[in-house]
Amino acid sequence: DAGVIQSPRHEVTEMGQEVTLRCKPISGHNSLFWYRQTMMRGLELLIYFNNNVPIDDSGMPEDRFSAKMPNASFSTLKIQPSEPRDSAVYFCASSRGGIGYEQYFGPGTRLTVT
Amino acid sequence: GENVEQHPSTLSVQEGDSAVIKCTYSDSASNYFPWYKQELGKRPQLIIDIRSNVGEKKDQRIAVTLNKTAKHFSLHITETQPEDSAVYFCAASIDGYGGSQGNLIFGKGTKLSVKP
Numbered sequence: 386d387a388g389v390i391q392s393p394r395h396e397v398t399e400m401g402q403e404v405t406l407r408c409k410p411i412s413g414h415n416s417l418f419w420y421r422q423t424m425m426r427g428l429e430l431l432i433y434f435n436n437n438v439p440i441d442d443s444g445m446p447e448d449r450f451s452a453k454m455p456n457a458s459f460s461t462l463k464i465q466p467s468e469p470r471d472s473a474v475y476f477c478a479s480s481r482g483g484i485g486y487e488q489y490f491g492p493g494t495r496l497t498v499t
Numbered sequence: 500g501e502n503v504e505q506h507p508s509t510l511s512v513q514e515g516d517s518a519v520i521k522c523t524y525s526d527s528a529s530n531y532f533p534w535y536k537q538e539l540g541k542r543p544q545l546i547i548d549i550r551s552n553v554g555e556k557k558d559q560r561i562a563v564t565l566n567k568t569a570k571h572f573s574l575h576i577t578e579t580q581p582e583d584s585a586v587y588f589c590a591a592s593i594d595g596y597g598g599s600q601g602n603l604i605f606g607k608g609t610k611l612s613v614k615p
Contacts, residue, residue, distance in 0.1 A: 490542035
């Protein structure tokens with residue numbers, strides 16, 4: 386298995402632009418998680434899905450952030466409009482179950498908003 | 500909501516020594532406590548986890564202890580090696596299959612440096 390796949394690996398965009406991050410979980414995993422990592426705030430869980438359904442989005446910082454999982458093999462995290470404070474590494478992770486199962490992280494997307 | 504405090508933020512040890520990282524949590528309902536290791540520029544990877552029905556778990560040179568009464572848990576690494584150098588994150592959550600429970604809350608991380 387190729388593991389969790391994320392694209393793009395790096396994204397540089399200007400403030401106000403829309404940014405879409407993509408994730409393909411490990412086949413057979415039914416939970417998917419989006420995290421944001423910064424030096425100041427550490428690793429934060431933004432949202433997680435179980436069987437393609439959003440379970441808890443209380444970590445999503447504001448309405449500019451949205452996430453979808455149209456099927457078991459694909460998820461997106463969208464930021465519209467983007468702001469410089471959104472600059473961070475965004476990780477996607479998947480697991481076989483819910484929170485209490487090992488999460489396999491993707492390589493991350495490093496987002497820079499100028 | 501849950502709050503996880505992790506100490507120390509940085510830790511430097513000599514190769515062969517032991518390293519201990521401590522975390523406290525606030526929500527007494529939390530019952531799942533994983534530890535992740537993140538090497539520089541890499542993704543976090545689970546190294547060990549513990550559930551509230553056990554007090555200690557070991558895996559080779561790594562062990563985790565849990566004190567539910569005091570609401571704290573610790574990671575112990577013995578016979579440290581240079582390749583143990585990384586950032587270690589603790590986390591706490593209420594475990595419910597099917598995602599019916601709360602978020603996985605991470606500590607701020609501990610940067611461990613093992614000097615040869």
